[in-house]
Amino acid sequence: MSEVRFIGAGPGDPGLLTLSGLEALETSPSALAPSPFSSSFAHWLAGKDVESPFTMPHEGVVRWIEERLPRGPVAFLVPGDFANFTPFLSFVAHFGDRARVIPGVGSQAVAAALLKKSFDLPGVAHATILTSPRAFTAGGERVRVRDYARPCHTLVLYMNDLPLQELVAELRAGFGRPVPVAILENLSCPDERVTRGTLDTIEARFAGRDPFGIGSDSPEPTLALVVAGEVLAATEDPGWWNRRYERLWKPRGLR
Numbered sequence: 001m002s003e004v005r006f007i008g009a010g011p012g013d014p015g016l017l018t019l020s021g022l023e024a025l026e027t028s029p030s031a032l033a034p035s036p037f038s039s040s041f042a043h044w045l046a047g048k049d050v051e052s053p054f055t056m057p058h059e060g061v062v063r064w065i066e067e068r069l070p071r072g073p074v075a076f077l078v079p080g081d082f083a084n085f086t087p088f089l090s091f092v093a094h095f096g097d098r099a100r101v102i103p104g105v106g107s108q109a110v111a112a113a114l115l116k117k118s119f120d121l122p123g124v125a126h127a128t129i130l131t132s133p134r135a136f137t138a139g140g141e142r143v144r145v146r147d148y149a150r151p152c153h154t155l156v157l158y159m160n161d162l163p164l165q166e167l168v169a170e171l172r173a174g175f176g177r178p179v180p181v182a183i184l185e186n187l188s189c190p191d192e193r194v195t196r197g198t199l200d201t202i203e204a205r206f207a208g209r210d211p212f213g214i215g216s217d218s219p220e221p222t223l224a225l226v227v228a229g230e231v232l233a234a235t236e237d238p239g240w241w242n243r244r245y246e247r248l249w250k251p252r253g254l255r
């Protein structure tokens with residue numbers, strides 16, 4: 001029986017597709033591919049039956065897939081990685097044993113690479129919080145950014161819909177100081193843009209431009225990730241390598 005392959009496609013650049021994802025895509029005659037993948041993956045989608053899942057209601061997507069399964073596997077390109085904020089979870093549940101999830105490179109991983117920062121650092125940040133002001137708590141309320149912005153955390157915000165001024169005020173209320181912040185737009189896409197500053201300076205860096213596309217009616221998605229926390233301005237003390245070497249690796253003869 002053919003399978004539905006939910007392929008972590010990375011944030012846009014096909015170079016960030018894993019070898020397993022590529023093999024799965026190449027051997028699927030049909031594919032659901034939202035923007036920006038419909039264009040950035042055009043070479044790998046050529047000759048396939050392609051549609052965007054966002055053009056159909058839930059039952060339409062299920063029907064689209066069911067109609068094509070007799071002809072072979074169906075690829076479903078998942079933005080970034082399936083682990084965080086995927087809107088396609090209900091389709092994986094629907095197809096059950098016929099669904100296969102292939103991991104990809106999440107946008108937070110691409111942000112870390114671009115910033116050349118690991119989001120945790122001994123003595124600076126011991127937890128990375130991935131959340132969104134558009135996420136809902138169990139009580140049905142929207143997440144309050146200030147509740148997760150803590151001095152010892154690195155905060156990664158997806159799908160921000162707070163105006164920049166409001167976002168800065170929330171981050172300030174949580175962190176309690178003007179921590180470094182980076183706003184990364186269109187990661188790994190041709191119009192990639194990274195804006196860095198602190199909570200004191202970031203608004204001025206945008207000079208009134210809205211990176212979050214609030215109220216936009218463009219058919220193209222607005223892709224922006226926010227990273228905030230002291231870790232962005234910190235570096236690792238090389239002594240940490242030697243501490244780990246002496247206490248952990250040397251005694252075991254770790255290879």
Ligand SMILES: C[S@@+](CC[C@H](N)C(=O)[O-])C[C@H]1O[C@@H](n2cnc3c(N)ncnc32)[C@H](O)[C@@H]1O
Nearest residue numbers: 011080081085106107158159186187223224225
């Ligand atoms: C529905 S979530 C999907 C997240 C995805 N599962 C992942 O692992 O990156 C969409 C949000 O992810 C972030 N995102 C996805 N692709 C991005 C990109 N190319 N550049 C910047 N942010 C991106 C943005 O915050 C966007 O609003």
